[in-house]
Each structure stands twice: as structure tokens, then as C-alpha cells.
Amino acid sequence: MKLKMMYSYLNSDINLIESELEATIEAESPLLRQASLHTLRAGGKRIRPVFVLLGGKFGDYDIEEIKNVAVPLELIHMASLVHDDVIDDAELRRGQPTIKAKWDNRIAMYTGDYIFARALELIGEVKNPLAHQILSNSIVQLSVGEIEQIKDKYIFDQNLRDYLRRIRRKTALLIAASCQLGAVVSGVEERVHRNLYRFGYYVGMSFQITDDVLDFTGTEQELGKPAGGDLLQGNITLPVLYAMSDRKLRAKIENVHEHMQQADIEELISMIKKSDAIEKSLAVSDRYLAKALSILDELPQNRAKKTLRDIAKFIGKRKY
Amino acid sequence: MKLKMMYSYLNSDINLIESELEATIEAESPLLRQASLHTLRAGGKRIRPVFVLLGGKFGDYDIEEIKNVAVPLELIHMASLVHDDVIDDAELRRGQPTIKAKWDNRIAMYTGDYIFARALELIGEVKNPLAHQILSNSIVQLSVGEIEQIKDKYIFDQNLRDYLRRIRRKTALLIAASCQLGAVVSGVEERVHRNLYRFGYYVGMSFQITDDVLDFTGTEQELGKPAGGDLLQGNITLPVLYAMSDRKLRAKIENVHEHMQQADIEELISMIKKSDAIEKSLAVSDRYLAKALSILDELPQNRAKKTLRDIAKFIGKRKY
Numbered sequence: 217m218k219l220k221m222m223y224s225y226l227n228s229d230i231n232l233i234e235s236e237l238e239a240t241i242e243a244e245s246p247l248l249r250q251a252s253l254h255t256l257r258a259g260g261k262r263i264r265p266v267f268v269l270l271g272g273k274f275g276d277y278d279i280e281e282i283k284n285v286a287v288p289l290e291l292i293h294m295a296s297l298v299h300d301d302v303i304d305d306a307e308l309r310r311g312q313p314t315i316k317a318k319w320d321n322r323i324a325m326y327t328g329d330y331i332f333a334r335a336l337e338l339i340g341e342v343k344n345p346l347a348h349q350i351l352s353n354s355i356v357q358l359s360v361g362e363i364e365q366i367k368d369k370y371i372f373d374q375n376l377r378d379y380l381r382r383i384r385r386k387t388a389l390l391i392a393a394s395c396q397l398g399a400v401v402s403g404v405e406e407r408v409h410r411n412l413y414r415f416g417y418y419v420g421m422s423f424q425i426t427d428d429v430l431d432f433t434g435t436e437q438e439l440g441k442p443a444g445g446d447l448l449q450g451n452i453t454l455p456v457l458y459a460m461s462d463r464k465l466r467a468k469i470e471n472v473h474e475h476m477q478q479a480d481i482e483e484l485i486s487m488i489k490k491s492d493a494i495e496k497s498l499a500v501s502d503r504y505l506a507k508a509l510s511i512l513d514e515l516p517q518n519r520a521k522k523t524l525r526d527i528a529k530f531i532g533k534r535k536y
Numbered sequence: 537m538k539l540k541m542m543y544s545y546l547n548s549d550i551n552l553i554e555s556e557l558e559a560t561i562e563a564e565s566p567l568l569r570q571a572s573l574h575t576l577r578a579g580g581k582r583i584r585p586v587f588v589l590l591g592g593k594f595g596d597y598d599i600e601e602i603k604n605v606a607v608p609l610e611l612i613h614m615a616s617l618v619h620d621d622v623i624d625d626a627e628l629r630r631g632q633p634t635i636k637a638k639w640d641n642r643i644a645m646y647t648g649d650y651i652f653a654r655a656l657e658l659i660g661e662v663k664n665p666l667a668h669q670i671l672s673n674s675i676v677q678l679s680v681g682e683i684e685q686i687k688d689k690y691i692f693d694q695n696l697r698d699y700l701r702r703i704r705r706k707t708a709l710l711i712a713a714s715c716q717l718g719a720v721v722s723g724v725e726e727r728v729h730r731n732l733y734r735f736g737y738y739v740g741m742s743f744q745i746t747d748d749v750l751d752f753t754g755t756e757q758e759l760g761k762p763a764g765g766d767l768l769q770g771n772i773t774l775p776v777l778y779a780m781s782d783r784k785l786r787a788k789i790e791n792v793h794e795h796m797q798q799a800d801i802e803e804l805i806s807m808i809k810k811s812d813a814i815e816k817s818l819a820v821s822d823r824y825l826a827k828a829l830s831i832l833d834e835l836p837q838n839r840a841k842k843t844l845r846d847i848a849k850f851i852g853k854r855k856y
Contacts (some may be wrong), residue, residue, distance in 0.1 A: 328649075329652075339672075348660040
């Protein structure tokens with residue numbers, strides 16, 4: 217089943233959020249409007265807003281309350297992607313040229329700032345203090361995660377814990393916040409919204425590990441950008457960590473640098489794919505997924521819970 | 537009189553804000569902590585927090601309420617400076633190497649994001665909805681102003697209105713917000729806090745015009761960075777706009793580019809200084825200053841009002 221089919225019953229609310237997103241980044245500056253819309257329209261799964269909606273279904277669901285947290289959350293995610301593309305010097309995202317490629321890095325930086333600022337304006341309208349705290353803490357963790365990722369680039373002497381800490385901040389905490397936020401603004405009791413947070417956290421960890429595996433196993437068409445980009449950029453992801461337990465592979469990986477020959481990086485990717493690194497990484501992803509699913513058992517029975525289960529399973533097995 | 541002497545009676549509260557600033561940016565990541573502290577300790581006049589404190593003196597002054605808006609406001613200002621230095625490829629600020637120079641542009645971008653995120657966390661604790669709205673709107677305007685500044689770089693066919701609109705967003709609105717915010721959280725009546733906003737706006741305009749003049753007339757020692765940087769970066773400031781009314785000067789200015797010879801830019805700066813551009817610019821700054829001072833007449837009499845007058849006059853005449 218396609219991902220979007222799993223929550224087609226939420227379509228009208230998803231469309232509402234989509235138009236709110238577009239209305240929010242409407243800027244007086246034509247350049248800013250173009251660059252922001254470019255980012256917005258490049259798509260993305262909008263999985264975070266979907267998690268917010270689903271979390272809300274565990275309580276007194278009111279789309280007006282929900283959208284006040286779903287829209288800024290997705291904007292924060294978008295802003296961080298725009299800044300990531302500056303850092304990674306990325307030319308393509310989701311098959312579209314990045315802002316950096318279409319304009320330049322300076323425009324990309326301020327477009328990210330602008331989207332971030334718009335998110336902040338919306339957060340200003342959130343009345344619930346806990347929702348507020350969750351949103352701002354997510355942003356702090358996100359920026360710490362991003363700076364840690366830069367610091368750890370091309371550092372080959374790192375372990376599983378370093379990696380897990382990075383992806384926790386970079387990805388998992390924001391997905392955890394998504395699942396919790398909708399519930400919090402819908403008056404869901406604490407035990408339940410905390411479990412939704414934990415569910416989101418485990419799904420987020422699984423999601424990012426799968427993402428890091430796909431950077432090796434995916435085709436350029438599936439990824440919307442060339443494969444192996446993470447390694448070339450010096451991002452030591454889980455498959456790389458496992459591959460380094462092989463002495464020969466480790467020696468080759470330690471020689472990776474930004475300007476290496478295309479043929480050399482392709483050869484290395486192919487060697488990593490043939491090693492047991494991919495399998496081991498997917499096993500870790502599966503363990504997080506299993507934890508996520510087991511938390512669902514503790515949640516009240518409803519349609520949203522079934523959808524969360526479907527999405528979690530999809531994320532674990534996705535090819536793109 | 538030195539600027540700091542004008543408000544020495546606020547010293548204990550200013551020190552409190554200073555330590556709150558330092559405590560806020562305390563990060564788990566050593567790199568982030570170093571880069572943020574580097575920015576913080578490079579100093580600056582902290583004029584925005586001072587305006588917040590002074591605004592508060594018009595009402596029911598409570599430093600606990602005041603600091604909740606003063607600290608995030610200064611953090612927003614700091615974050616925007618960090619990002620500006622990325623854009624301007626600046627090596628020095630206030631005589632200190634920039635983050636970009638000490639580390640690199642990527643670290644600078646995320647340090648800015650991190651400081652911004654910390655500001656957001658604090659804003660989350662602001663209960664007053666109007667204060668909230670003022671803070672977030674300032675950030676939106678700031679990012680729009682910054683992107684407009686990039687867009688208008690090396691565009692010689694622009695007029696006074698374009699310039700004034702840029703500095704309004706880039707500088708004046710944040711100073712206006714500073715003056716208003718302290719008053720708003722201190723329960724000052726609307727007529728008064730709106731006048732404080734207007735005062736801050738005019739002071740901010742005057743301040744930025746003086747700043748743009750100093751970039752021509754200041755020495756490297758006074759500025760903490762080489763003179764003429766704005767023009768070299770393609771920022772068409774007020775003195776440049778006036779200088780372009782001279783045909784010969786206009787031709788030379790239109791030839792400015794980033795990689796021009798040091799001797800050529802120095803010659804051009806000296807020609808602009810000899811023209812009437814500086815005098816005309818200062819006259820505009822003075823007009824804004826006069827407006828600011830006339831608004832003060834409408835405010836209730838108190839010690840803070842006298843200090844606002846002293847600061848405004850200082851800003852109009854400052855040499856650094």
C-alpha cells in the first residue's frame with residue numbers, strides 16, 4: 217500500500233495544512249517568496265504534520281488547534297533542510313535543484329531564517345505552555361544535532377553511541393514531538409501523549425537508519441539525488457560504522473574525501489553494499505521499529521492507532 | 537559622557553541580563569558552546585536590553601518579567617549578526633575574528649540557528665501575547681530585511697526609499713521593539729508603549745544611518761574592522777546614494793566589485809568623504825533624531841526618559 221493511502225481519510229485536513237503552509241511563507245519580498253515556495257513545493261512526505269493529526273485523534277480533535285502546531289513544526293523541518301543543503305553543498309533534493317543551486321548559499325541561509333521566523337510567529341499563537349515547550353526544545357535539539365554532525369564529519373574514530381545521539385537529535389526528537397504535540401493540544405492524558413512521544417522517537421530512529429541505508433542501496437532516481445552522498449560528505453552513518461569493522465574496508469573509508477574520484481566512491485559503495493553492514497544496520501532499524509510497535513499496544517484502540525502501525529511498518533520497509 | 541555612564545543606575549540589572557545571556561547559550565556541545573560564547577563575549581553595546589529596561593521604567597518594573605523579553609531580544613540580534621558575517625564573508629567584528637574566521641561558515645550558520653533556537657525557548661516563557669507578537673514580528677521583519685539587502689547588493693539603480701525600507705527592517709524595527717517590549721510587560725498603557733515604539737523606530741533609523749556614515753569616516757581602530765567594507769560588499773548605503781548624484785562619482789561607484797584593488801577602494805572612499813554625501817546623510821540622521829526627541833516630549837516625566845534622551849543624542853553624534 218502506498219503511504220498516502222494509509223491516511224487518505226485525513227486528506228481534507230492535510231490539504232488545509234498544505235494551504236496554511238503556503239499562506240504562511242507568503243512574503244512581501246519576491247525573491248523570498250520564490251525561494252520559500254520552491255522549497256515548499258519540492259514536496260516531501262509531510263509525515264510530521266500527519267503524525268500531529270494522528271496524535272490529535274487520541275483526544276478532543278480540533279483541526280484549528282492542531283494546525284497551530286502542525287504548520288510551525290513542518291516549517292521548522294523545512295528550514296532545517298534548507299540550512300542542511302547549505303552545509304552539504306547539495307545540488308539536488310527530492311529530484312529538484314536546492315535553493316543553493318538555484319540561487320546561492322546566502323539566499324538559502326536567509327530563506328531558512330525566514331521560514332524559521334514564520335514558524336516562530338505561529339508558535340506565538342499556541343496557547344498551551346507544554347506544546348510551546350515541546351516545540352522550542354525540538355528546535356534547540358535539532359540545531360545541536362546539526363552542529364554535532366558537522367563536528368563529527370570525516371571523524372572515523374567514533375562509535376555507535378555517537379551516531380545514535382546524532383540521529384536522535386537530528387531526526388527522532390522532532391518526529392517524537394510531532395506525535396506528542398497533536399495529542400497535547402487535544403487534551404489527551406499525560407500517560408497517552410508520553411507514549412505517543414516514545415512511539416515517535418522509536419519510529420524516528422528507525423526512519424533515519426533506513427534513510428542512511430538507502431543512501432547506499434537506493435538508485436539516484438529513487439533518492440532524488442546521487443547515492444553515496446553521505447559518505448562523500450564525511451557523514452559517518454550506521455552502515456559506514458559497521459563496514460569499518462572490516463579492516464580492509466576501514467582503510468578505504470578512512471581515505472574518503474570530498475574531492476575523490478567518482479569511480480573510487482562508486483567502488484567503495486559497492487563494497488559496503490556487499491558487506492554485512494547493510495544487513496546489520498537494518499537489524500538495528502528493525503529493533504527500533506519493534507519497540508515502536510510494542511508501545512502502540514499500550515495505546516487506546518482507534519483508527520489512528522491502526523494508521524500509526526501501518527506508517528511505522530511502511531517506514532521500516534520503505535525503498536525511498 | 538560615555539554611553540555606559542548614562543545608565544549606570546541600571547548596572548545590576550544589566551549584569552543580571554549579561555549572566556542570563558551566558559547561561560542561556562550554555563550548550564552540551566563543546567564546539568557550540570565555544571562559538572556562542574565567542575560571539576557573546578565579543579561584546580557589543582547591549583543597547584537593545586538597555587532600551588528594554590528603560591521602557592520598563594515607565595510601568596510596573598519587574599526585572600524578572602523584563603529579562604524574559606530582554607534576553608531573547610539580544611539573542612535574536614546576536615544570531616542575526618552571526619548570519620550576517622557569513623553573508624558578508626566578514627573576518628572581523630568589533631575587533632574580534634568572526635565565527636566564520638575562527639571556525640568556518642557552516643559552524644557560523646548553525647551557531648546562529650542555535651542562538652536563535654535558544655531565544656525561541658525563552659520566548660516560550662513570555663506570557664504576554666502582545667510581547668510575543670512583537671518579538672516574532674521583529675524576527676520576520678529582520679529576515680526579510682536581510683534578504684532584501686542581499687538582493688539589492690551591487691544594484692546601483694535604487695533610491696532613498698529602497699535604502700530606508702532596508703534599514704527599517706534590518707535595524708529600526710528591532711530597536712523599536714526593544715523600547716516597546718519592556719513597557720508592554722510592565723503594564724504600561726497603550727498610548728505610552730506605542731510612543732516608545734515610535735521613539736525606538738526613529739532612534740534606530742538615525743543609528744543605522746550614522747553607522748553607514750561611520751563605515752566611511754571611521755578608522756579601522758574605531759570600527760573594529762576595515763573602513764569602506766559596506767561599499768566593497770556592494771551595500772548601497774545612504775552616503776553612496778548621495779555620492780551617486782555626482783556623475784563622476786557615480787561612474788566610479790558603478791565599477792565597484794568585490795575583488796577590486798585596495799588602493800582603488802581607498803581612493804573612492806576618500807572622494808566620497810570629500811563630497812557632500814556625508815553631510816547630507818548626517819542631516820537625514822539628524823532629522824530622525826529630532827523626531828525621536830520630539831516624541832519624548834509626549835512621554836511622562838521620569839529618570840528613564842532623561843536617559844532615553846541622552847542615549848538618543850549620543851547615538852546621533854557617536855564616532856564608533
